[in-house]
Amino acid sequence: MILQTVNRFNGAKPSEISEKTGIPRPSVYRLLETLAEMGLVTRDHFSNKWRPTLHVKSLSSGFRDEDWVCDIAVPHMIDLGRRVLWPIDLVTFRNYHVEVRESTHQISPYSVNHGMVGKQMPVLETSAGRAILAFMPDDERESLLALLSEVTGQRPPFIMVDGSLDIILKRVREMGVGFRMADFTPETGSISAPIWYEDRVFACVTLIWSTNSIKFARAVELYREDLLETAARISHDLVGALNKGEIARLRPIG
Structure with a gap:
């Protein structure tokens, strides 16, 4: 019941769990500690909320390769x-969209959008989608664009609000990062x-800012080099975990 409550609300304080379940607060603390030892929940020290970990997903058939990436990426x-x-x-690619798999919105003092985990967004208009497209092999990119055209109804040449997609992707390769202005x-x-x-893009790490502020x-x-270094560290740790046998070989995007 406690795990269901934590999972349903994507995090809750012990007092909230006690109120919602009717379990005395001392018992809630003991059970949370037990679940933490099992690796199923973790305490968010910023909000004092207990949240489900990615290991909870391993209890269901929905567990995917990207969950390993989340485990490795989150500390960075x-x-x-x-x-x-x-x-x-x-962010990863899934079902002709990009999907937010993990986020620090809940701990960012400048977040303007909460509840982002699980949100699906269009490929062509997002910085992650553009990074994925830009660094794909040419033949795979053409195949994906053809599929996206069928799914979205958009027809080539793809002209976005900020210009031609071909020119945008060229700039992404020059910058080393995908971008979305506003x-x-x-x-x-x-x-x-x-x-x-x-040698494939498996996921993207995305930094979001308020256009009213910067x-x-x-x-x-300010942030490009730091973001690239963070992505490089995640890539390095992902390969290290694979070589140590800590994770299975992953399927590429596409």
Whole structure:
């Protein structure tokens, strides 16, 4: 019952759990500690809420390769988020969309969008989607664009609010990061650095900022290198975990 409550509300304080379940608070604390020892919950020291860990997903048939990436990526995301204060997302490609798999929105003092985990977003208009497309092999990118055209109804040549997709992807390769200025969600901008696995982009780590607080060029100047370094560390740790046998070989995006 406690695990269901924590999972249902994506985190709750012991007092809240006690209120919702009717279990005395001392018992709630003891049971939470037991669940933590099993690796099923963890305490968020920023909010004092207990949250489900990714290991909870291993109890269901929905467990996916990307969950391993989340485990490895989250510590680096938190470290970057504490330095820059803006929220950081881990994004993967799934079902013709990009999907937020993990996020530091809940601990960022500057977050403008909460509840991002699980949110699906369009590929062509997002910084992560553009990073994934830009660094794909040419033949795979053409195949994916053809599928996206069928699914979305958009037809080539793809002309976005901020220009031609071909020119955008060329700039992404030059910058090393995908970018979104303000067209998809006007209140925010973002840049996304690729996480590499066996010469393929397996996921992206995305930094989001308020466009009312900072301009695009300044955000790139301030955060691009730090974001790329964070993505490189995640890529390095992902390969290390694979070589140590801690994770199974992963399937590439596509």
